[in-house]
Amino acid sequence: MTDTPARLLSLLSLLQTPREWPGSELADRLRVSPRTIRRDIERLRELGYPVEATLGAEGGYRLVAGAAMPPLLLDDEEAVAIAVGLRAGAGHAIEGVEEASVRALAKLEQVLPSRLRHRVGVLQSATVALTRGDGPSVAPGTLTTIASAVAGPERLRFAYEAGDGARSRRLVEPYRLVSAWSRWYLVAYDLEREDWRTFRVDRVGEAFATGARFTPRELPMDPQEFVRRGLRGRQTYAVEVTFAAGAAELPQWLREGAVADPGSGTRVRFESGDTPEWLVARLALTGLAFTVREPAVLRDAAGALAARLTSAAAP
Numbered sequence: 001m002t003d004t005p006a007r008l009l010s011l012l013s014l015l016q017t018p019r020e021w022p023g024s025e026l027a028d029r030l031r032v033s034p035r036t037i038r039r040d041i042e043r044l045r046e047l048g049y050p051v052e053a054t055l056g057a058e059g060g061y062r063l064v065a066g067a068a069m070p071p072l073l074l075d076d077e078e079a080v081a082i083a084v085g086l087r088a089g090a091g092h093a094i095e096g097v098e099e100a101s102v103r104a105l106a107k108l109e110q111v112l113p114s115r116l117r118h119r120v121g122v123l124q125s126a127t128v129a130l131t132r133g134d135g136p137s138v139a140p141g142t143l144t145t146i147a148s149a150v151a152g153p154e155r156l157r158f159a160y161e162a163g164d165g166a167r168s169r170r171l172v173e174p175y176r177l178v179s180a181w182s183r184w185y186l187v188a189y190d191l192e193r194e195d196w197r198t199f200r201v202d203r204v205g206e207a208f209a210t211g212a213r214f215t216p217r218e219l220p221m222d223p224q225e226f227v228r229r230g231l232r233g234r235q236t237y238a239v240e241v242t243f244a245a246g247a248a249e250l251p252q253w254l255r256e257g258a259v260a261d262p263g264s265g266t267r268v269r270f271e272s273g274d275t276p277e278w279l280v281a282r283l284a285l286t287g288l289a290f291t292v293r294e295p296a297v298l299r300d301a302a303g304a305l306a307a308r309l310t311s312a313a314a315p
Contacts, residue, residue: 004040007032011040013073014061015051020060036259037061080119083108091198093288102177105140138202140186143177146201148207150174153216160199172197173214176223176229187223195276196220198230228271236273240293241283243268264291276301 008031014021027034041051041061053309054060074082083105109117139147148154156174161167172188175196179185184201196219217224243250244265249259254268261267272279280301292299 007036009041009073011037012044012049015044015049015061015063016073019063020054022060026061051270075118079108079112079116083112083116092115102143102147102152106144106151109144110148141202142204143207144182144205145207146174146204148179150176152209153214154209155191155212155214156207156209159205161203161205163203170199171198171210173217175216175219178223178227179200179226180224185227187219187226189217196226236271237280237295237297238269239295239298240267240269241273242266242291242293243286244289254286267293277291277305280305 010030011026023034023037026037036086044051048062052063052064067244146156151178153173155171157171158169159167171191172187173191174186176187177184178187183230186199186201186204188197188199190197244263247255247260247266248267250258250268257270258266258268280298284305292302
């Protein structure tokens with residue numbers, strides 16, 4: 001194999017299998033001399049791939065964990081498996097990995113051959129993910145389209161349905177995707193309204209990048225704070241709940257507003273835009289004992305849910 005780039009890729013593909021390769025076997029596989037294999041190993045190391053050599057008559061090479069994550073070579077089955085997994089996770093705002101999942105999915109789908117994109121789509125449409133149901137699902141294709149437009153940066157068009165059911169077409173300069181309260185939000189500059197806006201991604205449809213590049217404007221504040229402030233103005237309410245557990249036992253979405261309460265365990269304060277019925281159900285699904293302090297409407301929802309569950313459990 002005389003083509004050096006092709007040979008390096010083939011060598012890397014072999015080294016990514018979980019085994020140690022004798023230098024002579026690698027030379028036979030690639031039809032080159034052991035000296036060429038040693039030079040190619042050095043080239044891979046210069047590119048950031050941590051290749052470890054073992055001593056001995058034969059000597060061997062294997063890829064080990066390094067300080068940084070170098071690019072990986074994936075075969076067809078591996079690429080499809082990763083894409084399907086990322087799509088399943090990206091459709092719901094999974095705490096801690098949400099934005100990284102969407103970025104990874106956007107990168108992977110950008111380079112997937114058409115035959116593999118078709119396989120991923122077919123497999124995705126034929127399966128149903130059992131999710132925890134903390135928020136509305138989002139089409140992974142919509143997320144990756146938006147993420148790619150943000151990275152571009154490239155202007156984005158889409159159809160949008162507001163909370164009151166009003167439908168409109170939007171042309172925006174996308175700025176960031178934000179995951180908050182188990183929902184995805186797009187922070188973008190709306191060109192027709194000449195102002196910054198927050199859009200719920202589960203209400204976005206027919207999204208496509210226009211191909212028009214732009215210089216990103218400066219958002220006047222952190223995008224997460226921009227989303228929080230927007231939600232506060234849309235029928236949100238202050239919540240105070242105490243848990244008979246330590247803060248470390250709480251799910252991630254409750255920890256930000258948690259403080260120790262010597263008398264009862266942990267007190268949590270936060271803003272919510274969920275309906276009281278849905279929020280109390282989410283609190284119950286934590287599996288932890290809790291008491292609703294504020295607001296009264298949430299206490300009423302907790303009482304109503306308790307009554308329904310007690311009735312359902314009766315003989």
